[in-house]
Amino acid sequence: MKNVGMKPESYRIAKASAELLAPAHCIQLLADGNTEKGDALKTARIAGILAAKRTDELIPLCHPLPIYRADVEFELLEDRVVIYAEVETIGPTGVEMEALTAASLAGLTIYDMLKPHCEPEDLVLQQCKLDHKKGGKSHFKRTLRRAVSAAVIVLSDTVAAGRKPDTAGRSVAETLEQAGFAPIHYQILPDESEQLKNLVLELSQSYVCVITVGGTGLGSRDITVETLQPLLKREIPGLMEAARSFGQKRTPYAALSRGVAGYIDRSLVITLPGSRGGASESMSAILPALVHLIDVSQDLPHAQGYQ
Template identity: 75%
Template sequence: MKNVGMKAESYRTAIATGILHAPPHCIELLRLGNTEKGDALKTAKIAGILAAKRTDELIPLCHPLPIYRADVEYELFESHVVISAVVETIGPTGVEMEALTAVSLAGLTLYDMLKPHCEAEDLCLDQIKLQKKKGGKSHFTRALKESLSVSVIVLSDTVASGKKADTAGQNVVEILEEANFSNIAYQVIPDSPEQLLSLIEEQKNQYPLILTVGGTGLGPKDLTVETLQPLLKREIPGLMEASRSFGQKRTPYAALSRGVAGYIDQTLVITLPGSRQGAKESLIAILPALVHLFDVQNNIPHAGGYQ
């Protein structure tokens, strides 16, 4: 199975349809609910709903998901019936297969209940397809439409002195590159409030986004938050709330991160943890919001073309 452990949960919907071709007298039996096995439409509706809830047991590589809504509806015509299924969830992956499975099983149930009333060649289940899906990366995009520059500042005495390689900051850079950020300024400095303040002062109106990596914990030299929070003119607490919530589901240590986010002049500054996994989880959690902020709202002016 595909690993979806690092995907953020979102509200997801899928709608699928299919067509069952049948003789006109069979369509009338459906309309009246009068096949020899009973009301076929009602029975097939239940079958479709159950199929949506059990899709992970029927299709080997599908993930089990909490199904918050599953429904099957019909539209009857002279010689065919259109079957529609809608499935909704909040999860890390979509419900397309659940909707398609619901249509398939509902159609097969109708087929089974109509076959005593006609020849086998008179029935045909056809055109089962996905009509619409919403949620996840197709709806909450994780890549900018137009590239933006960004600064990444890693704070670590051991990395700055060459005693340890930087993995957290480099991973942040990789994620930003995948999200269509470009001209990434990457620098490593010691755990020094003075050097951090100097860099922020230098860069604060040159980049629309500055990410710091490190100094958000509770160690004696973890002073990134104390250094930057007084400079924030407009905080965005929801960004760090989302990061901590996402991280807390993966490690209980996420609750110890004191990261903050907000604007210093015209630049959005976000503080990420210094561990590779912590920085990765935090950035993944807020990336769709950042893309939305810079791509859709587009309401933060910047010198050099950022309008």
């Protein structure tokens, strides 16, 4: 199965439909609710809903998802019944297969209940297709409309001294590059408050986004938050709340991160944890909001030409 453990949850909807061709007298039986086996439409609706809830048991590589809503409706035409299925969830992956399975199983149920009333060749299940989906990458973008500049500052005494390589900052820079940020400035500093303050104030004059990596914990040398929070003119607490909430589901240590985010001049400053896991998880959690915020900011008059 595909690993979706690092994907943020979002509200997702999928709609699918299918058609069952049938003779006119069978369509009338559906309208009357009077087949040999009972009311076919009511039975098919329950079958479709159950199918949506159990799709992961029927299709080998589908992920189990909490189904918050599933419904099946029907439209009776002269020579066919059109089946509409709609499924909703909040999860890390979509419910397209659940909606398609619901439409298919509802159609098969009607087929089964009509087959005593006609010849096999008179019934044709066709055009099972996805009509609409919402949520996830298709709705919450993770790439910028146009490139803007970003800077990544790694705060670590050991990395600055060359005693270990940086992986967390490189991971953040790679994620930003994939999201369309360019150019990207990358720099390593020791955990020194004055150096950090001076560099961030300098970079905030020319970079749209400045992300620090490290120094958000509770150690005596973790000075990032104390250094940068007083400089923020407008804080955005929701970014770090989202990052901590996302990380908390993956490690209880996420609760110890003290990261902050906000604006210094026109530059968006975000402080991330120094571990690769913490930095990567935080970026996964906030990237859609970060991309949206940057895209909206680029449309504002003060941001024109500020690349």
